[in-house]
Amino acid sequence: MRSISEIVTPSSYWAPAGSIGLNTNIFEINLINLVLVLGILFYYGKGVLINFLENRERTISNTIRDAEERHTEATEKLLRARIRLQQAEIKADEIRISGLTQMDKERRDLVDAADNDLKGLEDSKNYAIRFEKQRAIEQVRQQVSRLASERALESLNNRLTNELHLRMIDYHIGLFRAMANKSA
Template identity: 85%
Template structure:
């Protein structure tokens, strides 16, 4: 009887330790999954930001090239004359 009691206690203890080990493994797997998902989200956001910066840089370069192509001396003089005319009309209205 004593041997059976010791054997049952041993089996019970072994079963509890097995369940604890399975639970710990499940927790470790869940934490690894969460860590993996966080890393994926972080890298996705980083990639999106890099693409956004490249698109912005390219758009700025194209706009600058377009403006430089249109910015002739004649156009600059017309813009200056136009703005001088605007300033004169504002000055005349305030006096």
């Protein structure tokens, strides 16, 4: 077995004055050299690695915090957008219902106006028919009256003799005298 001094430094590197040195030949590195190198790296690199990991941890936590804030903000915006959407839907329903109500009212008004116009036309037609009927009846009366008068006159002319004529005149004169005496 080799001594520790031989492990750390092979005999070929020993200086003539008996000093100890470090073997730098990569093929001759042994376990102790490897432990020494790793120990030095660990001792001096530990602070750098810790700083690097702490910075990385802060960066990751800041990124997570920012993401959570953006998520919260986006959730709030989504909630507000949904509320606005519901309000818009309610308003649209109100407008649609109002439009349907207005349309129904206008339709009823139009139907009522048409009914009133139709009733007015019906009344006007009935009035015109009554007027024409009364006029026709009046014309028939006049014709009947004229015909009756003509026939009565014709009958009187045929039956009226001078003697009958004189008696009628005397009769009517007597009636006028009686009326004049009563009023005087």
